[in-house]
Amino acid sequence: MFKAIVSAETLSSALDSVSVLVEECKIHLEEDGLRIRAVDPANVGMVDLSLDADAFESYEADGGLIGVDLSRLEDIAGMAESGQLVQLELDEETRKLHAQIEGLEYTLALIDPDSIRQEPDIPDLDLPARVVLEGKDVNRAVTAADMVSDHIALGVDEAEEYFYVDAEGDTDDVHLELTADDLIDLEVGSAHSLFSLDYLKDMNKAIPADAEVAADLGEEFPIKMYFGFAEGQGQVTYMLAPRIQSD
């Protein structure tokens, strides 16, 4: 059983943060909210999303599991005008999801969850450094790095106590330093890792400019990024594996 009413904005935010990595996903319809975990085909980027029951206007579920084509569901949410609500209801018999927006009913065929890539176990990592920054600073770093390179180094200078972003291109370089004053928070620790810019660009697309993003970093370790949406009732965790440093 699944029956819920949610603002189109909240639904879109939730779906967008997953669809930057995968096209299809499993959605766990838990009693206390939705839960999605997914990993991209190359096994490099992972997402763990939860959307609390409190983020919905009304919410009833009893632990079911559905598989969805994300772009379809995003299109449905995108049909709503600003401020409109989306009513969702699962038809257990036909395995279809009914979405209703102001009298318009969309019947979405679900995907067999068994046909969808297995959900990842996102590991607990004891990462030594934490940087908390605004979404727009993530965007700024990623956009600048993208001008010169296809990978990006993120790290923390322990002595000088700043977070840095480095991108080295064939001819040009980009370097950004953010001290504790520029950041919301900085927990200094040994951290320097190289990442694929393509993945960070995708993840960046889903991060609101005004979101508070916590990024945990280590020495040639994955990065984990956390941010909230829907007034904190939705939470996203991204994990991105590092690239091997060539030098």
Place this chain on the structure above:
Amino acid sequence: MFKAIVSAETLSSALDSVSVLVEECKIHLEEDGLRIRAVDPANVGMVDLSLDADAFESYEADGGLIGVDLSRLEDIAGMAESGQLVQLELDEETRKLHAQIEGLEYTLALIDPDSIRQEPDIPDLDLPARVVLEGKDVNRAVTAADMVSDHIALGVDEAEEYFYVDAEGDTDDVHLELTADDLIDLEVGSAHSLFSLDYLKDMNKAIPADAEVAADLGEEFPIKMYFGFAEGQGQVTYMLAPRIQSD
């Protein structure tokens, strides 16, 4: 003889409602206004447009007929800034149309009307149902249907007294019901017909979001849609032939 001054907005609205179906058309320069009738190459969609002399700042004509390339004339109207007027004058000798916008003169070569597809006779049809709705609801129905299918069923439920839109895709369906409360007006009658979405999408492009659109429907019959523009001094009628129901 033809000499007229008209706001660029009004001229654009008139041309756009025809150009969604055809690239060239004949324009009748009647004493009481312009008149255009056209049918698309496949003979499926027809348009009948009239723009009253009152819609013009000034208007003089004596029943001539010209053939025009619609995109050319739309480009001319598009050069004007908001609120600017377009002066049109036919040079009978050279068979060219002079368009003038704030000192800028554009000389448009006309097309021999005989080389343009014959104008359709749009039949009088005694259609049993009438639905009057806002342009934005037409847009909503067409946009939603387009997500799942390339055709769309429009009909009226006589028992429950509502207008409905149905689109069935390979996996997903869209269904919209609008009761008399959701509509500007509803005259219940036996009506259910299937239409090509491509045509409705094109016609929808020319329908202003705030227009009052009257749609006449029957049982496997064409749909006729009427709406006004230029404060009611322009009138458009679209007629679209039904598709044969496959089931």
Place this chain on the structure above:
Amino acid sequence: MFKAIVSAETLSSALDSVSVLVEECKIHLEEDGLRIRAVDPANVGMVDLSLDADAFESYEADGGLIGVDLSRLEDIAGMAESGQLVQLELDEETRKLHAQIEGLEYTLALIDPDSIRQEPDIPDLDLPARVVLEGKDVNRAVTAADMVSDHIALGVDEAEEYFYVDAEGDTDDVHLELTADDLIDLEVGSAHSLFSLDYLKDMNKAIPADAEVAADLGEEFPIKMYFGFAEGQGQVTYMLAPRIQSD
């Protein structure tokens, strides 16, 4: 030695007015400001730009010469948000230009000036007619002419005392007449020349809509256009060679 701070808007305006003609250019870092001269590969369009030291928040230079990839430098300026400043500093040893925007540092590899097309000597021409008009009227003329042709005639009617624009297409023509009343200033003289519209369209892109553009014209002679930016502390001169009249 070169060290300067400038608003991103001013830097972008300067670069854009050159990049419409060439991809790379030499920049003279004079004591009293920047100076760029460039000619397009076909030797048809030339630009002479100066940006006074006063246009900068701070400016120090001693007559150096650098070669830059314009789109790279434009991208850097484009990263800044509205109102942000760009700090530029030349590293003489590495021959790299450091650009800094709010903590973000971009290191730009310079190009050997000797590898860049030689700078043109923009000739002094004693052109008999001068037309001073708003940038938006240049845009209007170029946009209209582009609808019918790939070249454009500019001239002055000495008897009737107006500036005119003529574009003749295969079927359609565009004609614009601007009298002294429509212009900021008009110095009547013998002038009629044909120009490639492609070049004028490119130059037009760099002309602000509210700029005061002075255009000097002659009889089958180049056109010279002058306009300012950055509150008059930047000056651009374009020179465009005429096309040979075919008739």
